[in-house]
Amino acid sequence: MCCDFVVGMPRSVMQARHVPGRGCAETQAGHSRVGELPSLLLITLMLFVHRKRRSNAELQRPREDLTAFLVLLAYIEDLIHLAPDTQRAMNSRYSRSIRIAALPLLLALALPVQADTVKASRYYEDGLSRYSKQDLPGAIIQLKNALQQDRNMLAAHLLLAKAYLADGDVGPAEVAFREALKLGVNRAEVAVPLGRIYLMQGKPQVLIDAIPADGLPAATRLEVLVLRGKAYAALGKSAEATRAFADARAIDPASVMPLVAEVPVLIAAGKGGEARGMANRAVELAPDSAEALNARASVAHAAGELADALRDYERAIAVQPDHLDARVARAGILIDLGRDPEADKDLTALAAFAPSEPRVAYLRALLAGRRGDSLAAASHLENVARLVDALPVEWVAGQEQLLMTGALAHHAGRQYEKARKYLDVLTSRYPRNMGARKLLAAVYVDTADYPRAISLLEHVLRAQSDDPQALHLLGRAYLGQQRYSKASGLLEHALALGGGDAGLRASLGFSQLGEGKSDAAAGNLQAAFDKAPGDLTLAMSLANLYMRQGDIKMALVVAQRLNDALPRNPAALNLLGVVRGASADLAGARRAYAEALQHDAGFMSARLNLARLDVEEGRFAEARNAYADMLRVNRRDATAMYESALLERRAGRLDEALRWSEKAAAEQPGDARIGLGLIEMRSAKGDKLGARDAARALSVRQRDDLGVLEALARTEIDVGALKDAQQVLKDMTRLAEYDPAALVRVGYLQLAASDLSGAAYSAQKALQGRAKDGGAMILATEAALAAKDFDGAEKRAAALRAAHPSNAKGFLLTGDIAHARKDFKAAASAYRQAFALAPSTESVLRQVNVFIAQRDPKGGIPPLMQWLKTHPDDDLARRALADLHAQARDWSAAKAEYMKLVNKGVADAGVYNNLANVLIELRDSAAVSMAEQSVARGPESGSARDTLGWALASQNRFEEALPHLREARLRMPDSADIKWHLGYVLAQMGRQSEARRELESALANGRFFDGETEARELLRNVSR
Missing domain, CATH: 1.25.40.10 (Tetratricopeptide repeat domain)
Incomplete structure (x- = not known):
């Protein structure tokens, strides 16, 4: 039984290479228990019902609500998580039967129920009382009763989560906490307990991804940083763990929590002296802390000071008898000291107390081997294998033995993705000839795996710097990453080397298009099209470019030339229909689509465009029928699902739109367009966390898509994860190269993410790409103003006014700078100049803000009223006027203005x-x-x-x-x-x-x- 020294294990294990009769990789799989699954699930259901009857709390007879059903599923998932055999059985016909049987129940539970907030409140208050008295089963029942009455009762979800966690039901607790988060509970309320749950479940990466420390109160931030440190340590990222613990200590140097947590990380890194210092400091701060005593014992244990270690472990157990780590470590020392009977007694008790602890099973196997009981040793090792198999991949990846065991198990079962990862590693370690590497790079480019393609091609070009094919492929890879400047340079080099085929010219045109060089792009794409007028992809791209430039006539010429080159081709006819539609010739567009379908009745693009035409004309029923027909032909048609989502959103049916977006994304999780639609729909429904989850998942598949990364940054900002947003935006700044428009977009997101220096850098980089770019100059000024660099902001505003004298933004920013300096007279003057140059709501409201800043809301009323006389439909200005009346405590006047917005139908939640x-x-x-x-x-x-x-x-x-x-x-x-x-x-x-x-x-x-x-x-x- 191969092993390294682990704190808590006997030191004799360092020399023990195997248990008699068993080799390192000889753990045998247990007999199949697939047939036991129905019994296990039935037992779980019975236990669930029995559990709910343990209290005398009031039970309701109507059907359980959806939350209760999810909790029951969580029980089942917990059981499966702890039994890998059962987990494998989930793929069997039994699990399918169970899930099918559960469907009517789930549908019944999903029926709408009228919320009774008063009744829900009564149940909640009783549940709160029971919780305070430690009647956890009773509290759980009453809180579930409250949620039956009002499933959106945030307080009930949160207290239910706490009750489950206190009762040891980790799975249901996670479900309830996440539901509370979804409903909008403040993150500080759930960060620590949810983080503990993730660690208890062995999900350190989930903790890192889901629970940032930013923006939390100091005490909560300390605990979250400690949890993150533990998670990083579990992932084998000791440097990140050390930083997290240091940040925690900086918050409260008197807290033992980060000291205790860092000790095992230091021991693993071979820093015994530092570990001893931290452990001693922890005991000094809290001499009766079981955690501190256990930490000091672990340092002594690692140093071979067994007597000192045993003494501190026993002190820790005396303080906290159920301290698992101390009890396991004491058993290990007893084995090292040859006190096997005492160790066996401890381990037998521990096996009953913590049956899912791999260390206990390992030590029992060791004892059995020392007794010569090979059957018992094999049984215990089999148990170890099952337990390890249930561990998360992230943690196992940091452990050599566990990584190997897990890899073998997954390979035997399936795990195509893991096999592919191994192949990638082998390819990088054992390089082939240049031709093979170029071919592999072409495969990577075709499958959008651009980083690997770039790595391979750079190796080729180091050996063959003037290889046109490699240059072309590398250019395509950078083009796929939207790194247009790099792509254009490589493609121009390939073109100069004699690679003047249509494909190369087209690639160069696409890259120039990405750089914003529309005229140059059109020239190269047109040249490529002239060489290959039957190239459908090229023709579509060129026609689309002309349409974006407003040159519909040239777009029609391209579409017609394509139809001449490809007569009766449905795709060519479809393009002709698109261009005609863009020219407002809807009848001509219908004719082209109809002709395409005459030649190929199953041509989906033409059918989709006909349906889109119906949507454009408000013929929603016809469009729905068309999409339904497509889905009858192919029920997994993600495009039809996506288009259905757009249709329903246009029709104002947001719930249906979201449903279709979810289905489309499930079918095509890597499609950027579909993924962005899902992010937008979840955001529109107020599900910020769900939108962030969708954006993160999409960004994994589209790492270098600026549009996807922008959506990810926005969702990170929306949920308050500013550091995560800043990292995403930093990557975007790199990927945007010197594209001013892209960099300005990134810069404003950096301002929203409180990355002021990042925004300033993006503005400066944009100005390097295009000197005196108006958007970049405005961004640079706003970044300096946000950083309170008033002198720098004034210089930039003056430069903006000089370079763009007709742009009112220069005067508005000048006013903003004066306003920030509390020079209200100068601010008002600048705002009036901006208004004179370009009258707008923005400049009027800026003038009003000067009055508000001087605590004179009444002074801002006349300019707003004057503006509304000539702009009576300016809802933003009217809202501002109503707010001013309210600030001035003129309630009747405020009511009158607010009611105008209500009666007009433009009132939002704030109004x-x-x-x-x-x-x-x-x-x-x-x-x-x-x-x-x-x-x-x-x-x-x-x-x-x-x-x-x-x-x-x-x-x-x-x-x-x-x-x-x-x-x-x-x-x-x-x-x-x-x-x-x-x-x-x-x-x-x-x-x-x-x-x-x-x-x-x-x-x-x-x-x-x-x-x-x-x-x-x-x-x-x-x-x-």
């Missing part, structure tokens, strides 16, 4: 929210209905929930108000207003102690908020 607040001040009963409209349009908004709760409270509907205020509190935990509102409602309901906690928290930071005086008075009353 309804502000209107509801105005109506509360006016004691208007319509405040509740307006607040409900705000929540309906922005269910993820904590402010909207707070307004609805406060509106209900203002009408003495306290029980209805409470759940909304609780949810608002979870979404915006730092809002003093929300804490005051919640405290007020709790006090009115007689919940004095809870009210006192909320009021104290609201007043703790000393910040002023509306209602502060009333909050202080109420706090005095509830404290008596």
